[in-house]
Amino acid sequence: MSKGYDHRAIESKWQQYWEEHRTFRVTDDRGKPKFYCLDMFPYPSGAGLHVGHLEGYTATDIVSRYKRMKGFNVLHPMGWDAFGLPAEQYAVKTGIHPATTTAQNIATFKRQMKRVGLSYDWERELSTTDPGYYRWTQWIFLKLFERGLAYVAEVPVNWCPALGTVLANEEIVDGKSEVGGFEVIRKPMRQWVLKITAYADRLLEDLKVVDWPASTLEMQKNWIGRSIGAEVDFALAEAKGAIRVFTTRPDTLFGATYMVLAPEHPLVDVVTSGDQKVAVQAYRDGAARKSDLQRQELDKEKTGVFTGGYAVNPMNGERLPIWIADYVLMSYGTGAIMAVPAHDERDWAFAKQYQLPIREVIAGGNVQEAAFTDTGQGAVVNSATADGSFSINGLLPSEAIPKITDWLAKQGKGTRAVNYKLRDWLFARQRYWGEPFPIVWVDGEAHPLPEEQLPLVLPEASNFKPSGTGESPLANLDAWLATTDPVGGKPARRETNTMPQWAGSCWYYLRFIDPKNQTQLVDPAQERYWMPVDLYIGGSEHAVLHLLYSRFWHKVLFDIGVVSTPEPFMKLVHQGIVLGEDNQKMSKSRGNVVNPDDMIDQFGADAVRLYEMFMGPLEAMKPWSVRGVEGVTRFLERVWRLMTDGQGQLSTAIVSTAPSHDHQRLLHQTIKKVTEDIEGLRFNTAISQMMILTNEMTKAPERSRAVIEPFVLLLSPFAPHVAEELWGLLGHQPSISQQPWPTFDPVLTVSERMTIPIQVNGKLRAKLDVGLEVAREEVEQLARAEAAEWLQGKELKKVIYVEKKLINFVI
RNA sequence: GCGAGAGUGGCGGAACUGGCAGACGCGCGAGACUUAGGAUCUCGUGGGUAACCGUGGGGGUUCAAGUCCCCCCUCUCGCACCA
Numbered sequence: 001m002s003k004g005y006d007h008r009a010i011e012s013k014w015q016q017y018w019e020e021h022r023t024f025r026v027t028d029d030r031g032k033p034k035f036y037c038l039d040m041f042p043y044p045s046g047a048g049l050h051v052g053h054l055e056g057y058t059a060t061d062i063v064s065r066y067k068r069m070k071g072f073n074v075l076h077p078m079g080w081d082a083f084g085l086p087a088e089q090y091a092v093k094t095g096i097h098p099a100t101t102t103a104q105n106i107a108t109f110k111r112q113m114k115r116v117g118l119s120y121d122w123e124r125e126l127s128t129t130d131p132g133y134y135r136w137t138q139w140i141f142l143k144l145f146e147r148g149l150a151y152v153a154e155v156p157v158n159w160c161p162a163l164g165t166v167l168a169n170e171e172i173v174d175g176k177s178e179v180g181g182f183e184v185i186r187k188p189m190r191q192w193v194l195k196i197t198a199y200a201d202r203l204l205e206d207l208k209v210v211d212w213p214a215s216t217l218e219m220q221k222n223w224i225g226r227s228i229g230a231e232v233d234f235a236l237a238e239a240k241g242a243i244r245v246f247t248t249r250p251d252t253l254f255g256a257t258y259m260v261l262a263p264e265h266p267l268v269d270v271v272t273s274g275d276q277k278v279a280v281q282a283y284r285d286g287a288a289r290k291s292d293l294q295r296q297e298l299d300k301e302k303t304g305v306f307t308g309g310y311a312v313n314p315m316n317g318e319r320l321p322i323w324i325a326d327y328v329l330m331s332y333g334t335g336a337i338m339a340v341p342a343h344d345e346r347d348w349a350f351a352k353q354y355q356l357p358i359r360e361v362i363a364g365g366n367v368q369e370a371a372f373t374d375t376g377q378g379a380v381v382n383s384a385t386a387d388g389s390f391s392i393n394g395l396l397p398s399e400a401i402p403k404i405t406d407w408l409a410k411q412g413k414g415t416r417a418v419n420y421k422l423r424d425w426l427f428a429r430q431r432y433w434g435e436p437f438p439i440v441w442v443d444g445e446a447h448p449l450p451e452e453q454l455p456l457v458l459p460e461a462s463n464f465k466p467s468g469t470g471e472s473p474l475a476n477l478d479a480w481l482a483t484t485d486p487v488g489g490k491p492a493r494r495e496t497n498t499m500p501q502w503a504g505s506c507w508y509y510l511r512f513i514d515p516k517n518q519t520q521l522v523d524p525a526q527e528r529y530w531m532p533v534d535l536y537i538g539g540s541e542h543a544v545l546h547l548l549y550s551r552f553w554h555k556v557l558f559d560i561g562v563v564s565t566p567e568p569f570m571k572l573v574h575q576g577i578v579l580g581e582d583n584q585k586m587s588k589s590r591g592n593v594v595n596p597d598d599m600i601d602q603f604g605a606d607a608v609r610l611y612e613m614f615m616g617p618l619e620a621m622k623p624w625s626v627r628g629v630e631g632v633t634r635f636l637e638r639v640w641r642l643m644t645d646g647q648g649q650l651s652t653a654i655v656s657t658a659p660s661h662d663h664q665r666l667l668h669q670t671i672k673k674v675t676e677d678i679e680g681l682r683f684n685t686a687i688s689q690m691m692i693l694t695n696e697m698t699k700a701p702e703r704s705r706a707v708i709e710p711f712v713l714l715l716s717p718f719a720p721h722v723a724e725e726l727w728g729l730l731g732h733q734p735s736i737s738q739q740p741w742p743t744f745d746p747v748l749t750v751s752e753r754m755t756i757p758i759q760v761n762g763k764l765r766a767k768l769d770v771g772l773e774v775a776r777e778e779v780e781q782l783a784r785a786e787a788a789e790w791l792q793g794k795e796l797k798k799v800i801y802v803e804k805k806l807i808n809f810v811i
Numbered sequence: 812g813c814g815a816g817a818g819u820g821g822c823g824g825a826a827c828u829g830g831c832a833g834a835c836g837c838g839c840g841a842g843a844c845u846u847a848g849g850a851u852c853u854c855g856u857g858g859g860u861a862a863c864c865g866u867g868g869g870g871g872u873u874c875a876a877g878u879c880c881c882c883c884c885u886c887u888c889g890c891a892c893c894a
Contacts, residue, residue, distance in 0.1 A: 332893045688835035757831040762875045810874045
């Protein structure tokens with residue numbers, strides 16, 4: 001076989017070269033403009049990398065290589081989100097320490113990434129499991145604690161008595177434990193909680209300043225779920241006290257016909273009458289046994305029980321029966337509602353179920369048929385106090401809301417209020433493989449460790465089985481557990497919870513800036529230079545939690561002066577899911593998983609990179625196709641033959657003479673298209689333009705260096721190995737990645753001739769080839785002749801001529 | 812149910828602010844070179860014999876609609892009793 005395109009030899013040669021020459025090391029050159037190009041770092045699973053990971057990684061790699069050639073100082077790092085459940089579950093099963101499996105998995109991921117030719121600065125590699133890293137995760141926790149943003153609460157967990165452990169939501173299938181299928185119940189446990197709700201408004205507000213996908217912005221907004229309304233007190237009829245409710249519809253207050261408390265509401269005991277006690281207790285027990293999921297799934301029929309108690313409507317003094325029902329959630333608002341069945345669908349369904357009265361207070365619908373919930377139309381009715389001193393009758397709901405809210409406030413019966421769906425963040429796991437909390441317990445009180453004692457290293461263990469009490473396996477390590485209060489010196493017990501996986505991923509982008517700093521989380525000057533992240537690419541599965549938690553920590557760090565920007569990630573893009581060849585989601589069970597190692601063995605890294613990008617738009621979901629990989633492989637082979645002879649030497653067709661006008665124009669068009677398409681992340685169309693150029697140049701017996709060399713530069717971010725090799729064959733020194741990006745002259749992109757389509761009544765009838773500077777009259781005259789066949793004997797009503805675009809005869 | 816996005820050849824997908832629909836690739840067909848080709852190169856390839864018809868369906872605006880407006884259908888993703 002002649003010396004064709006040998007991807008194996010070329011790719012290993014250049015990967016070795018880059019490694020030896022530290023080609024992609026980021027230097028602290030602050031004279032250049034910076035570009036921070038970040039991938040969401042992976043959890044290094046045992047399965048290794050799959051082609052879906054590679055899509056995002058290739059995209060950021062192309063952008064990084066391109067930006068370097070454009071003269072930017074590019075920060076393009078990679079690390080490992082390596083704490084987490086799978087390694088621990090594996091340890092429980094096999095006894096192999098999570099640190100061991102994690103190290104193996106990281107080695108695999110790293111080897112695979114290097115094979116793809118990703119231009120990370122590996123000298124900045126980090127792992128969330130490294131004490132040098134989690135020291136600062138713990139440090140941030142201390143800052144949160146200092147500021148009152150971390151607190152302890154009794155929060156229900158998924159407790160599995162048979163397994164003697166707390167389960168994560170993903171370990172529960174259909175309300176049973178995934179392992180063994182045992183019963184899972186809700187059990188309150190002492191947990192750390194972060195007060196993310198304190199930042200709800202800022203998290204919502206600053207969504208305005210980031211360049212993110214609309215869907216992700218929308219999801220974050222919905223997750224935060226800000227709603228404006230009023231809190232209103234309904235005095236109890238037979239006892240002291242009042243039920244406080246939150247409502248977004250104070251305009252419907254006169255339509256309240258009953259009250260509902262969440263089953264867990266503390267006032268239930270107060271309001272329940274003697275004869276209802278048994279029924280109420282039974283209902284509460286039933287509700288406690290249901291998981292959140294089960295409570296939510298029961299959307300068919302609403303259930304509830306009358307407590308026997310009554311509250312008083314502050315507007316008209318009416319006695320309203322108080323019910324309990326699990327459609328009211330203790331965790332939202334005040335855990336109690338006023339029910340207005342005429343104008344709320346849930347209350348309407350409940351009222352129908354239990355034959356409670358429905359009273360219309362907004363005219364415009366038929367409230368016996370369905371709840372009328374429109375706030376944009378309808379007039380308030382039946383809504384005045386008995387003495388006539390206050391009325392909102394006749395108003396639109398939107399006018400009535402502020403009026404009645406003001407009145408309630410003046411009477412001391414209510415107040416304007418804002419509520420969020422966002423809950424505080426449950427920040428504790430009963431697991432071994434996570435960051436230990438820098439907290440000790442003394443006489444039931446949480447004491448923080450002093451900063452100098454960080455990191456609090458995760459203790460060695462050989463048994464990863466649960467403690468049996470619901471505490472983490474750390475509770476088994478008596479020697480580690482018993483300590484002394486660093487302040488008072490009293491005996492103390494260490495916190496046994498560990499942090500959730502989200503913790504380490506909340507701030508990793510900051511550590512990449514200054515990964516080896518021993519004294520600070522990040523050097524402030526470097527932070528100011530590199531932040532914010534300019535481009536962040538990762539899966540949409542992180543659209544809410546990771547991105548929201550990160551933003552929350554970032555804002556806290558901003559408040560304490562550690563970071564200089566209010567938001568961490570300026571531009572965010574989600575790569576689409578790569579499906580199997582059968583158009584189904586890749587999964588082991590379907591047997592349609594594509595292994596990147598196999599693909600690289602067969603076609604080479606450059607071909608795989610190119611195909612990842614050529615499949616379709618970055619953000620779209622699209623199927624893998626081995627035929628498609630073959631297609632781009634053929635393209636690379638064509639590029640290879642374009643410049644080489646059969647012996648692997650530079651082809652004699654490569655000449656130093658100036659290119660033809662056509663070739664020059666094609667080159668400038670290609671530079672323009674590839675440049676603009678990389679900027680817009682439209683890699684698929686950039687590649688198709690390079691294919692056009694290759695096809696065109698292949699036809700030419702003489703291929704000018706003035707075209708070929710810039711073309712190799714354009715290709716280099718996409719197919720860096722073959723580009724390095726060709727660059728060498730063309731007589732240049734490595735590395736091509738350090739060459740400047742070619743520029744185009746807009747004048748040279750336009751041809752001196754153009755084709756004008758001729759339409760008759762909007763239908764294409766002929767075409768005209770004319771010079772650029774042709775006058776309208778001339779075009780019209782030529783077009784008339786061309787279209788004579790269609791115009792003959794017809795009355796010409798109008799001639800539309802769009803300059804340099806088209807001519808249309810209307811008859 | 813609510814919210815967001817998307818429907819274009821046999822397939823993946825192009826088409827800038829309304830202006831030649833189907834770039835590029837796959838597949839398919841024909842030819843060339845070959846002992847041979849599942850290599851390579853060249854040409855062709857939306858449908859229809861044609862007039863014409865074609866961007867999920869139906870209306871509309873316009874000289875002109877994949878693109879703008881109204882109604883409907885399908886799919887994907889997210890949320891799902893949040894008062």
